[in-house]
Amino acid sequence: MAPRLPRLPRLPLPDLPSLPAPLARARTRALASTRRAGVNVLMRASEIPVVRPLAELGMRTMFDTLAPSWEAIREDPTYRAGFAEGLDLLPRGFRPRRVLDVACGTGLAASFVLDRWPDVNVIGTDISPKMVDLASELVPGATFQVASVHHLPFDDGAFDLVTALDGLLDPPELLRVLGRKGRLLVVYSKRGTTPISRPLHDLVMEFSALGGIATPHTDGASHVLVVRHGR
Numbered sequence: 001m002a003p004r005l006p007r008l009p010r011l012p013l014p015d016l017p018s019l020p021a022p023l024a025r026a027r028t029r030a031l032a033s034t035r036r037a038g039v040n041v042l043m044r045a046s047e048i049p050v051v052r053p054l055a056e057l058g059m060r061t062m063f064d065t066l067a068p069s070w071e072a073i074r075e076d077p078t079y080r081a082g083f084a085e086g087l088d089l090l091p092r093g094f095r096p097r098r099v100l101d102v103a104c105g106t107g108l109a110a111s112f113v114l115d116r117w118p119d120v121n122v123i124g125t126d127i128s129p130k131m132v133d134l135a136s137e138l139v140p141g142a143t144f145q146v147a148s149v150h151h152l153p154f155d156d157g158a159f160d161l162v163t164a165l166d167g168l169l170d171p172p173e174l175l176r177v178l179g180r181k182g183r184l185l186v187v188y189s190k191r192g193t194t195p196i197s198r199p200l201h202d203l204v205m206e207f208s209a210l211g212g213i214a215t216p217h218t219d220g221a222s223h224v225l226v227v228r229h230g231r
């Protein structure tokens with residue numbers, strides 16, 4: 001089982017004063033850059049086991065704070081088109097029975113999976129309890145739970161399809177829960193330019209060092225990696 005994380009107090013964010021339009025735009029850009037830098041630092045820190053618990057607390061706090069506005073951010077159609085394209089890259093006739101969506105946020109990828117295969121069993125996991133609560137409301141056909149991608153509370157080979165849409169990755173852990181004939185679908189929206197994206201060639205090397213076979217696709221609206229176990 002994944003260790004239970006302690007609850008953090010809500011961040012005391014002050015209401016921002018209203019500003020003339022050019023200053024307000026500059027402030028929005030500055031906040032976006034700060035968030036981008038913050039996500040980068042936390043992602044790097046998550047890869048180092050000794051500081052991972054702190055990085056996870058940071059991620060959780062940041063995404064709990066973002067959760068109420070996440071659906072509005074995800075209204076941008078490029079996020080949606082990109083994930084659908086990723087599903088189209090799965091082998092012809094591929095039909096999963098159990099699907100795991102890691103770093104599920106408010107459940108966007110899970111809802112796409114259910115649109116495509118209405119009777120599959122879909123589980124979404126995320127480090128942010130607020131994201132998980134919203135996903136449970138918004139996508140009642142799937143189940144959602146709080147779990148870190150670094151400690152997935154599932155058996156080896158439990159899923160036919162594992163998806164990550166702009167999600168934090170842990171390649172060994174993702175391959176562990178993927179069935180022998182399953183597929184892992186990694187989708188980075190906006191052609192891999194969002195803060196959480198990693199270069200696909202790095203991931204290809206990393207999965208191949210773990211015995212996986214990873215095929216990158218960079219010609220669509222998103223950067224997509226389809227991974228399977230090697231023989």
Ligand SMILES: C[S@@+](CC[C@H](N)C(=O)[O-])C[C@H]1O[C@@H](n2cnc3c(N)ncnc32)[C@H](O)[C@@H]1O
Pocket residue numbers: 046056059060063064074102103104105106107108109125126127128131147148149150164165166167168196
């Ligand atoms: C960029 S958002 C993407 C959310 C969702 N997949 C979507 O496309 O709307 C990244 C998500 O990763 C989650 N996350 C960050 N660190 C995580 C970790 N260690 N384990 C699981 N989820 C994590 C965040 O809470 C957030 O919901």
